[in-house]
Amino acid sequence: MNRRRLGNTTLEVSQLSFGCAALGSRTAKCESKAAVARALELGINFFDTAPFYGQGESEKILGEVFAGRREQVIIATKIGLYPSAVLRLASKVKPLVRSALVALPGVGRKLVQRSVQGFMRSSNQVKFDPQSIVTSVEASLKRLRTDHIDLLLLHVTPPREEGPQVIEQLRKLQSQGKIRYYGASSHSDDDVRFWLGSDGGNIAALQIMLNLLEVPAIDLSVSLAAQSGVGLIAREPFARGRLLPPAADGKLGFVGHEYDARFEAFARERGRTVPQIALQFLAGATGVETILAGMSTQRHLEENVKVLSLPPLSAAELTQLRDHALR
Numbered sequence: 001m002n003r004r005r006l007g008n009t010t011l012e013v014s015q016l017s018f019g020c021a022a023l024g025s026r027t028a029k030c031e032s033k034a035a036v037a038r039a040l041e042l043g044i045n046f047f048d049t050a051p052f053y054g055q056g057e058s059e060k061i062l063g064e065v066f067a068g069r070r071e072q073v074i075i076a077t078k079i080g081l082y083p084s085a086v087l088r089l090a091s092k093v094k095p096l097v098r099s100a101l102v103a104l105p106g107v108g109r110k111l112v113q114r115s116v117q118g119f120m121r122s123s124n125q126v127k128f129d130p131q132s133i134v135t136s137v138e139a140s141l142k143r144l145r146t147d148h149i150d151l152l153l154l155h156v157t158p159p160r161e162e163g164p165q166v167i168e169q170l171r172k173l174q175s176q177g178k179i180r181y182y183g184a185s186s187h188s189d190d191d192v193r194f195w196l197g198s199d200g201g202n203i204a205a206l207q208i209m210l211n212l213l214e215v216p217a218i219d220l221s222v223s224l225a226a227q228s229g230v231g232l233i234a235r236e237p238f239a240r241g242r243l244l245p246p247a248a249d250g251k252l253g254f255v256g257h258e259y260d261a262r263f264e265a266f267a268r269e270r271g272r273t274v275p276q277i278a279l280q281f282l283a284g285a286t287g288v289e290t291i292l293a294g295m296s297t298q299r300h301l302e303e304n305v306k307v308l309s310l311p312p313l314s315a316a317e318l319t320q321l322r323d324h325a326l327r
């Protein structure tokens, strides 16, 4: 698997990176551990987790799998977003809700899905005060069984006025050797401009939702990142399910997002699937250093690694896809 340097850091990350959001929650512990171990075997060395994922279970799984081989991997984890007590309780009944939803007819299912999702989002806790940052990092180090975090990301954007105080705390952690680099996960073009413009500054990497359906966002972030030397991590390559053909078994993956079938003919003509084309498109986007995908099923993991070793899309094909996406 190809490796690239993440912006101006010394981190050499695999072109495909492993998103750990489903570990220990949507994906059972045993299956999660097997997928992480297999990813490492296949040459993936960059893993993105958070205290929020599986309420700490995702970090624990990485800690267990990488015990004794920490130096082989680059770990990003996050601060700032935590599940509330209500959410912790709600997540216990989530599997039951999912199975009940599969049985509901289309419109009813979407309505219930959206309300559940809205409730989950509004129940999150955002904390960026200095003590919460320190406590969160110490807990992550313990769960990850390590003495340093390679890249610490802000899971959400703090209020602009808190920015300088947060950065000061991150610098302290860096000088103590607890984190090597810090960066941010961004959620809008405004965030990208803030972090990559004169206001944000000083960050090593930005994690952004960049995919075939986000061509303008790719253009904006690639041009700003190139000016500032910030590394770009393209997360959610399958656009929250919009680039994933519906599962044959009706299993629910992403909530409330319709599949966008526009790229099917293009993929079929090349003997590929839409998710494969989605990855190849990002692999051809200059400036994107790593593609961060969730892939806890071994079949998906192996398929995604394989597709990045195939001949890349030509410049003409990339232009054709861009035009198609912008239509």
Ligand SMILES: NC(=O)c1ccc[n+]([C@@H]2O[C@H](COP(=O)([O-])OP(=O)(O)OC[C@H]3O[C@@H](n4cnc5c(N)ncnc54)[C@H](OP(=O)(O)O)[C@@H]3O)[C@@H](O)[C@H]2O)c1
Pocket (backbone or CB within 6 Å): 018, 019, 020, 021, 022, 048, 049, 155, 156, 185, 207, 235, 236, 237, 238, 239, 240, 241, 244, 253, 275, 276, 292, 293, 294, 295, 296, 297, 298, 300, 301, 303, 304
């Ligand atoms: N605010 C933030 O910081 C933030 C927000 C969102 C995401 N993230 C990070 O980005 C990562 C990726 O995001 P995501 O997992 O939400 O979205 P994603 O990578 O776009 O989609 C993951 C989904 O795609 C499926 N999949 C993977 N490869 C496939 C293939 N070849 N064919 C068909 N389906 C395939 C996976 O199934 P299986 O799992 O069953 O294999 C999973 O359901 C997260 O894990 C997390 O690390 C961060």
